[in-house]
Amino acid sequence: MNNWPAQHSSPYVNSLALPLQQYKVVRAIRMAGDLSRTDLARKLGYSRALISGVVKNLIARGILVEGEEAASTGGRRAKNLVFNDSFAYVFGIDIGATSVDLALANFRGEFLLRDARPLDVRDGPEAVLTEIAGIAQAMIDELGIPNDKVLSLGIGVPGPVDFARGVLIMPPIMPGWGEYPIRQKMRGIFPAATVMVDNDVNVMAMGELRGGAGKGVENFIFVKVGTGIGAGIVARGSIYRGSDGCAGDIGHIQADRNGPVCHCGNVGCLEAMASGSAISRLAMEVARDGRSPIMARYLEQGVERLTARHVGMAAHEGDRVAMAIIKESGSLIGSVLAGVVNFFNPSLILIGGGVAHIGTQFLANIRRSVLSRSLPLSTQNLRIDYSSMGDDAGVTGAVALALEHIFIAAE
Ligand SMILES: [Zn+2]
Numbered sequence: 224m225n226n227w228p229a230q231h232s233s234p235y236v237n238s239l240a241l242p243l244q245q246y247k248v249v250r251a252i253r254m255a256g257d258l259s260r261t262d263l264a265r266k267l268g269y270s271r272a273l274i275s276g277v278v279k280n281l282i283a284r285g286i287l288v289e290g291e292e293a294a295s296t297g298g299r300r301a302k303n304l305v306f307n308d309s310f311a312y313v314f315g316i317d318i319g320a321t322s323v324d325l326a327l328a329n330f331r332g333e334f335l336l337r338d339a340r341p342l343d344v345r346d347g348p349e350a351v352l353t354e355i356a357g358i359a360q361a362m363i364d365e366l367g368i369p370n371d372k373v374l375s376l377g378i379g380v381p382g383p384v385d386f387a388r389g390v391l392i393m394p395p396i397m398p399g400w401g402e403y404p405i406r407q408k409m410r411g412i413f414p415a416a417t418v419m420v421d422n423d424v425n426v427m428a429m430g431e432l433r434g435g436a437g438k439g440v441e442n443f444i445f446v447k448v449g450t451g452i453g454a455g456i457v458a459r460g461s462i463y464r465g466s467d468g469c470a471g472d473i474g475h476i477q478a479d480r481n482g483p484v485c486h487c488g489n490v491g492c493l494e495a496m497a498s499g500s501a502i503s504r505l506a507m508e509v510a511r512d513g514r515s516p517i518m519a520r521y522l523e524q525g526v527e528r529l530t531a532r533h534v535g536m537a538a539h540e541g542d543r544v545a546m547a548i549i550k551e552s553g554s555l556i557g558s559v560l561a562g563v564v565n566f567f568n569p570s571l572i573l574i575g576g577g578v579a580h581i582g583t584q585f586l587a588n589i590r591r592s593v594l595s596r597s598l599p600l601s602t603q604n605l606r607i608d609y610s611s612m613g614d615d616a617g618v619t620g621a622v623a624l625a626l627e628h629i630f631i632a633a634e
Contacts, residue, residue: 379422453471535580
């Protein structure tokens with residue numbers, strides 16, 4: 224049950240409808256950054272004459288401009304087409320459990336201003352979104368951008384999202400946010416904006432896809448290991464969300480049928496055994512029962528709750544028990560990912576999130592476990608690496624999410 228209005232407007236009420244050919248040209252340039260008319264004709268299978276006409280219309284609408292001259296390949300020099308940077312502005316908003324990271328970007332996706340600050344999602348959607356809207360308002364005021372030039376917002380949140388409706392569904396760490404109409408709230412401040420909401424892991428995968436190690440990779444998986452464990456799936460160059468938006472929820476795949484009970488109610492979930500919170504629980508156990516004198520010392524020195532970071536520090540000091548916790552966590556994640564690899568056959572797995580850099584043994588054991596348990600054919604072209612973007616993946620992905628939903632194809 225919830226008290227919010229039941230009606231949720233379509234995500235695309237504010238999206239600008241473009242004829243299909245114009246839409247395809249815009250999309251191709253969004254993926255590539257810039258393209259010549261010849262590139263466009265080849266990529267889209269249109270004639271040069273047709274491309275010239277479509278491009279002319281897009282330039283007349285203020286969407287495209289002629290860019291720098293492309294490298295000459297002999298004969299006439301071609302000018303590449305790029306987005307008119309002032310056609311629209313967008314916000315990428317990455318909401319974490321205890322922080323928010325905002326970027327104001329132009330139509331080309333270049334960041335103009337950035338703001339990051341602590342913020343507690345437990346304060347509830349009304350207070351949190353009002354504060355975020357206030358920060359965003361101050362950012363556009365600083366650059367003199369009118370509110371109706373903000374054509375899209377991409378928002379990442381740390382909880383399960385119904386992507387079509389733009390609402391959170393029973394988010395475990397965001398009390399009061401379930402079914403809250405984020406779109407209506409943000410459109411109250413940015414009336415011309417399309418508002419897209421997605422879970423943080425999908426948004427991070429999007430960031431890697433558009434601006435990081437996933438650029439140009441057709442099929443890959445982004446795994447976030449933090450307090451929980453989740454994955455964003457990129458299939459054929461797009462985020463794959465599944466029927467209900469919860470594809471990639473690998474944290475609740477069973478890693479051990481005799482394992483501990485997970486907060487979801489099931490037994491032996493990966494998240495209950497290998498996440499940041501599981502590592503923290505194990506660390507407290509081994510510190511209290513004397514198996515890890517080093518971590519016991521941290522407690523004596525006044526640390527209230529040992530976290531994954533402390534386990535990393537202890538391992539660095541040579542604590543074998545801490546090292547074993549890191550290895551076991553990596554192995555468990557790897558064993559679940561091996562199943563994912565056999566099922567999905569990605570060419571890249573990126574590991575990110577707060578626990579990713581707990582120690583070199585972590586990634587090494589993920590790799591070892593995946594390679595030993597997957598079929599040889601599915602791993603021959605598989606690379607497993609750290610996320611290349613670190614803390615920037617979320618906000619970069621949120622900007623990309625916003626940019627990709629400014630337009631829709633007209634019927
Ligand atoms: Zn679970």
